[in-house]
Amino acid sequence: MIGATLRPPPDRGSATHPAAARVNQRRAEDDRYVAEVRAAMDRLSARTTDSGEAEAALALVEHAAAVDVDAPVASVAPAARYLKVGVKRLAGWYLRYLGEQVADLGKATAELGVALIERTDRLEGTSAATIAELAALRARVEDLERR
Amino acid sequence: MSVPVERIDQFVPGFAPFDAIGSHVLELRRLLRARGFPSDIWGEHIDPRVGADARPYRECPPRSEGRVLLYQLSTGSPMAAWLAEAAAAGQPVWANYHNITPARYFARWEPEAAASMVTARQEMAALAPVAARALAVSGYNETELIAAGYPSTATAPLLVDLDRYHDDPDPAVLARLQRRRDGGGATWLFVGRIAPNKCQHHLIGALALYRRFHDPRARLTLVGGVTSPRYLHSLRRLSAQLGVTDAVEILDGLPTPALLAHFATADVFVCMSEHEGFCVPVLEAFELGVPVVAYRAAALPETVADAGVLLDSKDPLEVADAVAGLLADEARRAGLVKAGRARASAYALPVTSARTIEVIEGWLEGGGPGPLPA
Numbered sequence: 001m002i003g004a005t006l007r008p009p010p011d012r013g014s015a016t017h018p019a020a021a022r023v024n025q026r027r028a029e030d031d032r033y034v035a036e037v038r039a040a041m042d043r044l045s046a047r048t049t050d051s052g053e054a055e056a057a058l059a060l061v062e063h064a065a066a067v068d069v070d071a072p073v074a075s076v077a078p079a080a081r082y083l084k085v086g087v088k089r090l091a092g093w094y095l096r097y098l099g100e101q102v103a104d105l106g107k108a109t110a111e112l113g114v115a116l117i118e119r120t121d122r123l124e125g126t127s128a129a130t131i132a133e134l135a136a137l138r139a140r141v142e143d144l145e146r147r
Numbered sequence: 148m149s150v151p152v153e154r155i156d157q158f159v160p161g162f163a164p165f166d167a168i169g170s171h172v173l174e175l176r177r178l179l180r181a182r183g184f185p186s187d188i189w190g191e192h193i194d195p196r197v198g199a200d201a202r203p204y205r206e207c208p209p210r211s212e213g214r215v216l217l218y219q220l221s222t223g224s225p226m227a228a229w230l231a232e233a234a235a236a237g238q239p240v241w242a243n244y245h246n247i248t249p250a251r252y253f254a255r256w257e258p259e260a261a262a263s264m265v266t267a268r269q270e271m272a273a274l275a276p277v278a279a280r281a282l283a284v285s286g287y288n289e290t291e292l293i294a295a296g297y298p299s300t301a302t303a304p305l306l307v308d309l310d311r312y313h314d315d316p317d318p319a320v321l322a323r324l325q326r327r328r329d330g331g332g333a334t335w336l337f338v339g340r341i342a343p344n345k346c347q348h349h350l351i352g353a354l355a356l357y358r359r360f361h362d363p364r365a366r367l368t369l370v371g372g373v374t375s376p377r378y379l380h381s382l383r384r385l386s387a388q389l390g391v392t393d394a395v396e397i398l399d400g401l402p403t404p405a406l407l408a409h410f411a412t413a414d415v416f417v418c419m420s421e422h423e424g425f426c427v428p429v430l431e432a433f434e435l436g437v438p439v440v441a442y443r444a445a446a447l448p449e450t451v452a453d454a455g456v457l458l459d460s461k462d463p464l465e466v467a468d469a470v471a472g473l474l475a476d477e478a479r480r481a482g483l484v485k486a487g488r489a490r491a492s493a494y495a496l497p498v499t500s501a502r503t504i505e506v507i508e509g510w511l512e513g514g515g516p517g518p519l520p521a
Binding site: 030033034036037038040041044045046 | 251252255346348349388389462463
Protein backbone atom coordinates (compact mmCIF):
# COMPACT_ATOMS: atom_id res chain seq x y z
CA MET A 1 0.00 0.00 0.00
CA ILE A 2 1.53 3.26 -1.19
CA GLY A 3 2.02 5.89 1.44
CA ALA A 4 1.54 3.51 4.31
CA THR A 5 4.19 3.37 6.95
CA LEU A 6 6.12 0.18 6.41
CA ARG A 7 7.30 -1.70 9.44
CA PRO A 8 10.97 -2.46 9.10
CA PRO A 9 11.77 -6.17 8.78
CA PRO A 10 12.82 -7.77 12.03
CA ASP A 11 16.53 -7.46 12.63
CA ARG A 12 17.57 -11.09 13.22
CA GLY A 13 20.81 -9.97 14.75
CA SER A 14 19.19 -7.54 17.15
CA ALA A 15 19.24 -8.41 20.79
CA THR A 16 15.87 -6.71 21.19
CA HIS A 17 14.03 -9.21 18.97
CA PRO A 18 12.56 -11.92 21.21
CA ALA A 19 13.84 -14.84 19.10
CA ALA A 20 17.30 -13.29 18.80
CA ALA A 21 17.31 -12.54 22.49
CA ARG A 22 16.50 -16.17 23.22
CA VAL A 23 19.28 -17.29 20.90
CA ASN A 24 21.71 -14.91 22.53
CA GLN A 25 20.65 -15.94 25.98
CA ARG A 26 21.04 -19.60 25.05
CA ARG A 27 24.45 -18.86 23.58
CA ALA A 28 25.53 -17.05 26.73
CA GLU A 29 24.32 -19.95 28.86
CA ASP A 30 26.20 -22.37 26.63
CA ASP A 31 29.34 -20.27 26.88
CA ARG A 32 29.04 -20.17 30.65
CA TYR A 33 28.54 -23.94 30.77
CA VAL A 34 31.55 -24.57 28.52
CA ALA A 35 33.64 -22.27 30.72
CA GLU A 36 32.41 -24.09 33.81
CA VAL A 37 33.35 -27.48 32.33
CA ARG A 38 36.78 -26.22 31.26
CA ALA A 39 37.43 -24.75 34.70
CA ALA A 40 36.45 -28.03 36.34
CA MET A 41 38.81 -29.95 34.03
CA ASP A 42 41.62 -27.62 34.92
CA ARG A 43 40.92 -27.96 38.62
CA LEU A 44 41.06 -31.75 38.53
CA SER A 45 44.04 -32.15 36.19
CA ALA A 46 47.55 -32.94 37.40
CA ARG A 47 49.91 -29.97 37.58
CA THR A 48 53.17 -30.09 35.71
CA THR A 49 55.15 -28.03 38.22
CA ASP A 50 57.42 -29.51 40.86
CA SER A 51 55.45 -28.03 43.74
CA GLY A 52 53.93 -31.41 44.49
CA GLU A 53 53.76 -31.11 48.26
CA ALA A 54 52.03 -27.75 48.19
CA GLU A 55 49.60 -29.08 45.60
CA ALA A 56 48.82 -32.13 47.68
CA ALA A 57 48.05 -29.93 50.67
CA LEU A 58 45.97 -27.65 48.49
CA ALA A 59 44.08 -30.63 47.09
CA LEU A 60 43.10 -31.58 50.59
CA VAL A 61 41.79 -28.05 51.17
CA GLU A 62 39.84 -28.20 47.91
CA HIS A 63 38.57 -31.62 48.83
CA ALA A 64 37.35 -30.44 52.21
CA ALA A 65 36.01 -27.17 50.84
CA ALA A 66 32.70 -28.64 49.73
CA VAL A 67 30.72 -29.39 52.85
CA ASP A 68 28.19 -32.18 52.44
CA VAL A 69 25.21 -31.27 54.61
CA ASP A 70 23.16 -34.19 53.31
CA ALA A 71 23.80 -36.40 56.32
CA PRO A 72 23.17 -40.14 55.85
CA VAL A 73 20.06 -41.32 57.66
CA ALA A 74 20.38 -45.08 57.17
CA SER A 75 20.10 -47.16 60.31
CA VAL A 76 19.36 -50.78 61.15
CA ALA A 77 16.71 -49.69 63.64
CA PRO A 78 13.67 -48.13 61.90
CA ALA A 79 13.00 -45.84 64.88
CA ALA A 80 16.52 -44.44 64.72
CA ARG A 81 16.15 -43.86 60.99
CA TYR A 82 12.91 -41.91 61.50
CA LEU A 83 14.55 -39.90 64.25
CA LYS A 84 17.50 -39.05 61.98
CA VAL A 85 15.15 -38.05 59.16
CA GLY A 86 13.24 -35.83 61.58
CA VAL A 87 16.37 -34.14 62.90
CA LYS A 88 17.69 -33.71 59.38
CA ARG A 89 14.48 -31.99 58.25
CA LEU A 90 14.41 -29.73 61.27
CA ALA A 91 18.07 -28.75 61.11
CA GLY A 92 18.53 -28.87 57.31
CA TRP A 93 18.04 -25.15 56.64
CA TYR A 94 20.46 -24.23 59.41
CA LEU A 95 23.14 -26.70 58.26
CA ARG A 96 22.86 -25.51 54.66
CA TYR A 97 23.27 -21.91 55.78
CA LEU A 98 26.33 -22.82 57.81
CA GLY A 99 27.68 -25.23 55.18
CA GLU A 100 27.60 -22.62 52.41
CA GLN A 101 29.72 -20.25 54.48
CA VAL A 102 32.24 -22.94 55.38
CA ALA A 103 32.41 -24.01 51.71
CA ASP A 104 33.00 -20.40 50.64
CA LEU A 105 35.80 -20.11 53.16
CA GLY A 106 37.30 -23.36 51.84
CA LYS A 107 37.12 -22.16 48.24
CA ALA A 108 38.73 -18.86 49.15
CA THR A 109 41.52 -20.69 50.99
CA ALA A 110 42.07 -22.93 48.00
CA GLU A 111 42.22 -19.93 45.66
CA LEU A 112 44.77 -18.32 47.95
CA GLY A 113 46.78 -21.54 47.87
CA VAL A 114 46.73 -21.64 44.05
CA ALA A 115 47.84 -18.01 43.89
CA LEU A 116 50.68 -18.67 46.34
CA ILE A 117 51.89 -21.74 44.46
CA GLU A 118 51.86 -19.88 41.15
CA ARG A 119 53.71 -16.97 42.71
CA THR A 120 56.29 -19.32 44.22
CA ASP A 121 56.75 -21.06 40.87
CA ARG A 122 57.31 -17.71 39.17
CA LEU A 123 59.80 -16.63 41.85
CA GLU A 124 61.67 -19.92 41.53
CA GLY A 125 61.86 -19.42 37.79
CA THR A 126 63.16 -15.86 38.23
CA SER A 127 65.68 -16.94 40.83
CA ALA A 128 67.02 -19.72 38.57
CA ALA A 129 67.44 -17.21 35.73
CA THR A 130 69.21 -14.76 38.06
CA ILE A 131 71.61 -17.46 39.28
CA ALA A 132 72.43 -18.41 35.69
CA GLU A 133 72.97 -14.75 34.80
CA LEU A 134 75.22 -14.27 37.82
CA ALA A 135 77.29 -17.32 36.90
CA ALA A 136 77.72 -16.00 33.37
CA LEU A 137 78.82 -12.58 34.69
CA ARG A 138 81.26 -14.18 37.13
CA ALA A 139 82.79 -16.23 34.32
CA ARG A 140 83.09 -13.10 32.21
CA VAL A 141 84.79 -11.17 35.04
CA GLU A 142 87.23 -14.03 35.59
CA ASP A 143 87.92 -14.13 31.88
CA LEU A 144 88.57 -10.38 31.83
CA GLU A 145 90.83 -10.63 34.89
CA ARG A 146 92.92 -13.31 33.22
CA ARG A 147 93.61 -11.06 30.22
CA MET B 148 82.71 -69.75 31.83
CA SER B 149 79.05 -68.88 31.56
CA VAL B 150 76.47 -71.50 32.48
CA PRO B 151 73.70 -72.13 29.91
CA VAL B 152 70.30 -70.88 31.00
CA GLU B 153 68.04 -73.76 31.94
CA ARG B 154 65.13 -71.96 33.59
CA ILE B 155 63.54 -68.53 33.70
CA ASP B 156 61.60 -67.59 36.82
CA GLN B 157 59.31 -64.56 37.02
CA PHE B 158 59.08 -62.14 39.94
CA VAL B 159 55.87 -60.14 40.28
CA PRO B 160 55.21 -57.54 43.02
CA GLY B 161 51.41 -57.83 42.77
CA PHE B 162 50.09 -61.00 41.19
CA ALA B 163 46.35 -61.01 40.53
CA PRO B 164 44.09 -62.76 38.04
CA PHE B 165 42.44 -60.92 35.13
CA ASP B 166 44.58 -57.79 35.27
CA ALA B 167 46.92 -57.04 32.36
CA ILE B 168 50.15 -57.93 34.13
CA GLY B 169 48.75 -61.05 35.83
CA SER B 170 47.46 -62.38 32.51
CA HIS B 171 50.77 -61.54 30.81
CA VAL B 172 52.75 -63.37 33.49
CA LEU B 173 50.62 -66.50 33.16
CA GLU B 174 50.88 -66.45 29.36
CA LEU B 175 54.63 -65.94 29.56
CA ARG B 176 55.02 -68.87 31.93
CA ARG B 177 53.00 -71.06 29.56
CA LEU B 178 55.13 -69.88 26.65
CA LEU B 179 58.44 -70.46 28.42
CA ARG B 180 57.43 -73.92 29.57
CA ALA B 181 56.29 -74.78 26.06
CA ARG B 182 59.77 -73.80 24.79
CA GLY B 183 61.37 -76.16 27.29
CA PHE B 184 62.28 -73.68 30.04
CA PRO B 185 61.03 -74.59 33.49
CA SER B 186 59.45 -71.43 34.86
CA ASP B 187 57.85 -70.51 38.17
CA ILE B 188 56.18 -67.35 39.44
CA TRP B 189 57.28 -65.68 42.67
CA GLY B 190 55.25 -62.86 44.14
CA GLU B 191 55.15 -60.29 46.90
CA HIS B 192 51.37 -59.79 47.11
CA ILE B 193 49.65 -62.87 45.74
CA ASP B 194 45.90 -62.81 45.20
CA PRO B 195 44.42 -65.96 46.79
CA ARG B 196 42.59 -66.71 43.53
CA VAL B 197 45.96 -67.41 41.88
CA GLY B 198 47.59 -68.71 45.04
CA ALA B 199 48.28 -72.07 43.38
CA ASP B 200 50.23 -70.36 40.56
CA ALA B 201 52.78 -68.44 42.63
CA ARG B 202 54.83 -68.62 45.79
CA PRO B 203 56.20 -65.91 48.11
CA TYR B 204 59.48 -64.64 46.71
CA ARG B 205 61.12 -64.74 50.15
CA GLU B 206 61.01 -68.51 49.88
CA CYS B 207 62.93 -68.49 46.61
CA PRO B 208 66.60 -69.47 46.84
CA PRO B 209 68.47 -66.32 45.80
CA ARG B 210 71.16 -68.17 43.88
CA SER B 211 70.82 -71.06 41.47
CA GLU B 212 72.99 -72.06 38.53
CA GLY B 213 71.59 -71.61 35.04
CA ARG B 214 68.60 -69.52 36.06
CA VAL B 215 67.41 -66.10 34.89
CA LEU B 216 65.32 -63.98 37.28
CA LEU B 217 62.80 -62.01 35.22
CA TYR B 218 61.34 -59.05 37.13
CA GLN B 219 57.92 -57.75 36.09
CA LEU B 220 58.62 -54.10 36.83
CA SER B 221 55.57 -51.89 37.28
CA THR B 222 55.51 -50.69 40.87
CA GLY B 223 57.61 -50.22 43.96
CA SER B 224 58.54 -53.36 45.86
CA PRO B 225 61.23 -54.65 48.24
CA MET B 226 61.59 -57.36 45.63
CA ALA B 227 63.68 -54.93 43.56
CA ALA B 228 66.38 -54.70 46.26
CA TRP B 229 66.30 -58.47 46.69
CA LEU B 230 66.83 -58.92 42.94
CA ALA B 231 69.60 -56.32 42.89
CA GLU B 232 71.41 -58.29 45.60
CA ALA B 233 70.94 -61.50 43.63
CA ALA B 234 72.36 -59.77 40.55
CA ALA B 235 75.33 -58.52 42.54
CA ALA B 236 75.93 -62.12 43.59
CA GLY B 237 76.14 -63.14 39.94
CA GLN B 238 72.57 -64.24 39.25
CA PRO B 239 71.36 -62.95 35.86
CA VAL B 240 68.44 -60.54 36.33
CA TRP B 241 66.25 -59.33 33.49
CA ALA B 242 63.42 -56.82 33.64
CA ASN B 243 60.08 -56.78 31.86
CA TYR B 244 58.93 -53.17 32.03
CA HIS B 245 55.25 -52.20 32.11
CA ASN B 246 55.88 -48.57 33.11
CA ILE B 247 55.38 -46.73 36.39
CA THR B 248 52.76 -44.00 36.77
CA PRO B 249 54.45 -40.62 37.38
CA ALA B 250 53.92 -39.57 41.00
CA ARG B 251 52.59 -36.13 40.05
CA TYR B 252 49.26 -37.67 39.04
CA PHE B 253 48.70 -39.05 42.52
CA ALA B 254 50.33 -36.34 44.67
CA ARG B 255 47.13 -34.39 45.23
CA TRP B 256 44.86 -37.42 45.65
CA GLU B 257 46.80 -40.23 47.28
CA PRO B 258 50.10 -38.88 48.65
CA GLU B 259 51.12 -42.31 49.97
CA ALA B 260 50.64 -43.90 46.55
CA ALA B 261 52.63 -41.03 45.03
CA ALA B 262 55.49 -41.72 47.43
CA SER B 263 55.42 -45.38 46.40
CA MET B 264 55.66 -44.34 42.74
CA VAL B 265 58.69 -42.19 43.48
CA THR B 266 60.27 -45.21 45.18
CA ALA B 267 59.40 -47.39 42.19
CA ARG B 268 61.18 -44.98 39.82
CA GLN B 269 64.22 -45.01 42.11
CA GLU B 270 64.21 -48.81 42.13
CA MET B 271 63.92 -48.85 38.37
CA ALA B 272 66.99 -46.61 38.12
CA ALA B 273 68.90 -48.70 40.66
CA LEU B 274 68.24 -51.88 38.69
CA ALA B 275 69.53 -50.41 35.42
CA PRO B 276 73.22 -51.21 35.95
CA VAL B 277 72.56 -54.75 37.17
CA ALA B 278 69.76 -55.89 34.87
CA ALA B 279 71.53 -57.53 31.97
CA ARG B 280 68.50 -57.35 29.68
CA ALA B 281 65.25 -55.42 29.74
CA LEU B 282 62.12 -56.16 27.77
CA ALA B 283 59.54 -53.41 27.30
CA VAL B 284 55.90 -54.01 26.39
CA SER B 285 55.89 -50.93 24.14
CA GLY B 286 58.35 -48.73 22.34
CA TYR B 287 57.32 -45.92 24.69
CA ASN B 288 58.42 -48.02 27.66
CA GLU B 289 61.65 -49.00 25.94
CA THR B 290 62.51 -45.31 25.52
CA GLU B 291 62.21 -44.91 29.30
CA LEU B 292 64.44 -47.94 29.88
CA ILE B 293 67.10 -46.52 27.61
CA ALA B 294 66.87 -43.13 29.32
CA ALA B 295 67.28 -44.84 32.70
CA GLY B 296 70.50 -46.47 31.50
CA TYR B 297 69.45 -50.08 30.83
CA PRO B 298 72.19 -51.41 28.60
CA SER B 299 70.32 -53.97 26.51
CA THR B 300 66.66 -53.43 25.68
CA ALA B 301 64.01 -54.71 23.30
CA THR B 302 60.28 -54.38 22.77
CA ALA B 303 57.78 -57.23 22.77
CA PRO B 304 54.10 -56.38 23.25
CA LEU B 305 52.07 -57.48 26.22
CA LEU B 306 50.76 -61.04 25.92
CA VAL B 307 46.97 -60.74 25.73
CA ASP B 308 44.64 -63.56 24.77
CA LEU B 309 42.10 -61.64 22.70
CA ASP B 310 40.20 -64.84 21.87
CA ARG B 311 38.74 -64.89 25.35
CA TYR B 312 36.79 -61.77 24.45
CA HIS B 313 34.67 -63.83 22.09
CA ASP B 314 32.86 -65.68 24.85
CA ASP B 315 29.16 -64.95 25.28
CA PRO B 316 28.30 -61.71 27.09
CA ASP B 317 26.24 -61.89 30.26
CA PRO B 318 22.66 -62.20 28.91
CA ALA B 319 20.99 -60.33 31.78
CA VAL B 320 23.41 -57.39 31.56
CA LEU B 321 23.16 -57.40 27.78
CA ALA B 322 19.35 -57.29 27.91
CA ARG B 323 19.42 -54.39 30.36
CA LEU B 324 21.90 -52.41 28.27
CA GLN B 325 20.02 -53.08 25.06
CA ARG B 326 16.78 -51.84 26.62
CA ARG B 327 18.62 -48.70 27.67
CA ARG B 328 20.07 -48.31 24.20
CA ASP B 329 16.63 -48.66 22.64
CA GLY B 330 15.70 -45.50 24.54
CA GLY B 331 18.16 -43.56 22.37
CA GLY B 332 21.42 -41.74 23.02
CA ALA B 333 24.98 -42.79 22.28
CA THR B 334 26.93 -44.83 24.81
CA TRP B 335 30.53 -43.88 25.52
CA LEU B 336 32.66 -46.51 27.20
CA PHE B 337 36.00 -46.38 28.95
CA VAL B 338 37.64 -49.30 30.72
CA GLY B 339 40.49 -48.64 33.11
CA ARG B 340 41.17 -48.21 36.78
CA ILE B 341 39.67 -45.14 38.47
CA ALA B 342 42.95 -43.28 38.73
CA PRO B 343 43.99 -39.65 38.13
CA ASN B 344 46.38 -40.54 35.29
CA LYS B 345 43.47 -42.13 33.41
CA CYS B 346 41.73 -38.73 33.52
CA GLN B 347 38.14 -39.94 33.74
CA HIS B 348 37.22 -36.35 34.67
CA HIS B 349 37.97 -35.34 31.08
CA LEU B 350 35.51 -37.96 29.88
CA ILE B 351 32.80 -36.61 32.17
CA GLY B 352 33.51 -33.06 31.00
CA ALA B 353 33.44 -34.02 27.33
CA LEU B 354 30.27 -36.05 27.79
CA ALA B 355 28.58 -33.09 29.49
CA LEU B 356 29.29 -30.91 26.42
CA TYR B 357 28.37 -33.70 24.02
CA ARG B 358 24.99 -33.92 25.71
CA ARG B 359 24.61 -30.15 25.61
CA PHE B 360 25.43 -29.70 21.93
CA HIS B 361 24.94 -33.03 20.19
CA ASP B 362 22.99 -35.72 21.99
CA PRO B 363 21.13 -34.94 25.23
CA ARG B 364 20.52 -38.64 25.92
CA ALA B 365 24.12 -39.76 25.63
CA ARG B 366 25.70 -41.60 28.54
CA LEU B 367 29.12 -42.65 29.74
CA THR B 368 30.09 -45.94 31.36
CA LEU B 369 33.33 -46.11 33.29
CA VAL B 370 34.45 -49.63 34.14
CA GLY B 371 37.40 -50.26 36.43
CA GLY B 372 38.60 -50.97 39.92
CA VAL B 373 39.21 -48.02 42.21
CA THR B 374 42.86 -47.07 42.69
CA SER B 375 42.09 -43.66 44.18
CA PRO B 376 38.94 -43.37 46.32
CA ARG B 377 39.44 -39.61 46.63
CA TYR B 378 39.57 -39.20 42.88
CA LEU B 379 36.43 -41.35 42.56
CA HIS B 380 34.68 -39.10 45.06
CA SER B 381 35.66 -36.07 42.99
CA LEU B 382 34.38 -37.72 39.81
CA ARG B 383 31.00 -38.23 41.45
CA ARG B 384 30.99 -34.62 42.61
CA LEU B 385 31.98 -33.43 39.15
CA SER B 386 29.09 -35.38 37.60
CA ALA B 387 26.71 -33.69 40.02
CA GLN B 388 28.22 -30.26 39.39
CA LEU B 389 27.85 -30.60 35.63
CA GLY B 390 24.34 -32.07 35.89
CA VAL B 391 25.20 -35.46 34.38
CA THR B 392 24.93 -37.72 37.42
CA ASP B 393 22.25 -39.86 35.80
CA ALA B 394 24.27 -40.16 32.60
CA VAL B 395 27.50 -41.41 34.16
CA GLU B 396 27.73 -44.97 35.39
CA ILE B 397 30.82 -46.05 37.34
CA LEU B 398 31.23 -49.82 37.68
CA ASP B 399 33.84 -51.61 39.73
CA GLY B 400 34.98 -55.20 39.41
CA LEU B 401 32.94 -56.40 36.46
CA PRO B 402 33.32 -60.07 35.50
CA THR B 403 34.37 -60.62 31.88
CA PRO B 404 30.88 -61.64 30.58
CA ALA B 405 29.40 -58.40 31.95
CA LEU B 406 32.27 -56.39 30.48
CA LEU B 407 31.60 -58.02 27.11
CA ALA B 408 27.97 -56.88 27.34
CA HIS B 409 29.18 -53.31 27.82
CA PHE B 410 31.47 -53.55 24.80
CA ALA B 411 28.63 -55.07 22.76
CA THR B 412 26.38 -52.07 23.41
CA ALA B 413 28.95 -49.27 23.31
CA ASP B 414 28.96 -46.83 20.41
CA VAL B 415 32.45 -45.52 21.02
CA PHE B 416 35.41 -46.19 23.30
CA VAL B 417 36.85 -42.89 24.48
CA CYS B 418 40.19 -42.72 26.28
CA MET B 419 41.59 -39.48 27.69
CA SER B 420 44.32 -41.19 29.69
CA GLU B 421 47.58 -39.27 29.93
CA HIS B 422 49.74 -42.15 31.02
CA GLU B 423 49.60 -45.68 29.67
CA GLY B 424 52.44 -48.11 29.19
CA PHE B 425 50.38 -50.07 26.65
CA CYS B 426 46.56 -49.82 27.24
CA VAL B 427 44.98 -53.24 26.82
CA PRO B 428 41.36 -51.91 26.85
CA VAL B 429 42.03 -50.17 23.54
CA LEU B 430 42.92 -53.55 22.06
CA GLU B 431 39.76 -55.01 23.56
CA ALA B 432 37.73 -52.28 21.86
CA PHE B 433 39.47 -52.98 18.54
CA GLU B 434 38.87 -56.69 18.85
CA LEU B 435 35.20 -56.19 19.72
CA GLY B 436 34.46 -53.73 16.94
CA VAL B 437 34.07 -50.55 18.97
CA PRO B 438 35.64 -47.44 17.36
CA VAL B 439 38.27 -45.70 19.46
CA VAL B 440 38.81 -42.00 20.16
CA ALA B 441 41.92 -41.40 22.27
CA TYR B 442 44.14 -38.62 23.48
CA ARG B 443 47.61 -38.76 21.93
CA ALA B 444 49.75 -39.44 25.01
CA ALA B 445 52.30 -41.94 26.32
CA ALA B 446 52.01 -45.34 24.58
CA LEU B 447 48.57 -44.66 23.09
CA PRO B 448 49.73 -43.40 19.66
CA GLU B 449 51.71 -46.62 19.33
CA THR B 450 48.88 -48.94 20.41
CA VAL B 451 46.16 -47.09 18.48
CA ALA B 452 48.29 -46.22 15.42
CA ASP B 453 45.96 -45.37 12.50
CA ALA B 454 43.10 -47.54 13.74
CA GLY B 455 41.44 -44.87 15.86
CA VAL B 456 40.92 -41.13 16.16
CA LEU B 457 43.90 -39.62 17.99
CA LEU B 458 43.33 -36.18 19.48
CA ASP B 459 46.03 -33.63 20.19
CA SER B 460 43.76 -31.66 22.48
CA LYS B 461 41.82 -32.62 25.58
CA ASP B 462 39.58 -29.60 25.41
CA PRO B 463 36.18 -31.05 26.33
CA LEU B 464 34.42 -29.26 23.48
CA GLU B 465 36.90 -30.60 20.93
CA VAL B 466 36.56 -34.12 22.32
CA ALA B 467 32.76 -33.87 22.20
CA ASP B 468 32.88 -32.60 18.60
CA ALA B 469 35.32 -35.35 17.59
CA VAL B 470 33.06 -38.07 18.96
CA ALA B 471 30.01 -36.45 17.35
CA GLY B 472 31.83 -36.24 14.00
CA LEU B 473 32.75 -39.90 14.17
CA LEU B 474 29.32 -41.16 15.20
CA ALA B 475 27.60 -39.06 12.54
CA ASP B 476 29.72 -40.51 9.75
CA GLU B 477 28.76 -44.15 9.34
CA ALA B 478 31.33 -44.85 6.61
CA ARG B 479 34.14 -43.43 8.73
CA ARG B 480 32.96 -45.34 11.75
CA ALA B 481 32.83 -48.61 9.79
CA GLY B 482 36.30 -47.92 8.38
CA LEU B 483 37.71 -47.45 11.86
CA VAL B 484 36.04 -50.61 13.15
CA LYS B 485 37.66 -52.53 10.29
CA ALA B 486 41.04 -50.89 10.91
CA GLY B 487 40.67 -51.66 14.63
CA ARG B 488 40.11 -55.34 13.96
CA ALA B 489 43.19 -55.40 11.74
CA ARG B 490 45.17 -53.63 14.47
CA ALA B 491 44.00 -56.17 17.06
CA SER B 492 45.17 -59.02 14.83
CA ALA B 493 48.68 -57.52 14.95
CA TYR B 494 48.54 -58.10 18.71
CA ALA B 495 47.06 -61.61 18.52
CA LEU B 496 48.63 -63.98 21.00
CA PRO B 497 50.49 -66.12 18.39
CA VAL B 498 52.08 -62.94 16.98
CA THR B 499 53.14 -61.45 20.32
CA SER B 500 54.25 -64.85 21.64
CA ALA B 501 56.50 -65.35 18.61
CA ARG B 502 58.03 -61.91 19.13
CA THR B 503 58.63 -62.54 22.85
CA ILE B 504 60.35 -65.86 22.15
CA GLU B 505 62.42 -64.27 19.39
CA VAL B 506 63.73 -61.68 21.86
CA ILE B 507 64.37 -64.11 24.71
CA GLU B 508 66.06 -66.74 22.56
CA GLY B 509 68.09 -64.05 20.84
CA TRP B 510 69.38 -62.92 24.21
CA LEU B 511 70.08 -66.46 25.37
CA GLU B 512 72.08 -67.10 22.23
CA GLY B 513 74.17 -64.10 23.11
CA GLY B 514 72.95 -61.81 20.36
CA GLY B 515 70.32 -59.14 20.26
CA PRO B 516 66.84 -59.53 18.86
CA GLY B 517 65.87 -57.93 15.58
CA PRO B 518 63.77 -54.79 15.53
CA LEU B 519 60.08 -55.08 16.37
CA PRO B 520 58.06 -55.57 13.17
CA ALA B 521 55.88 -52.58 12.33
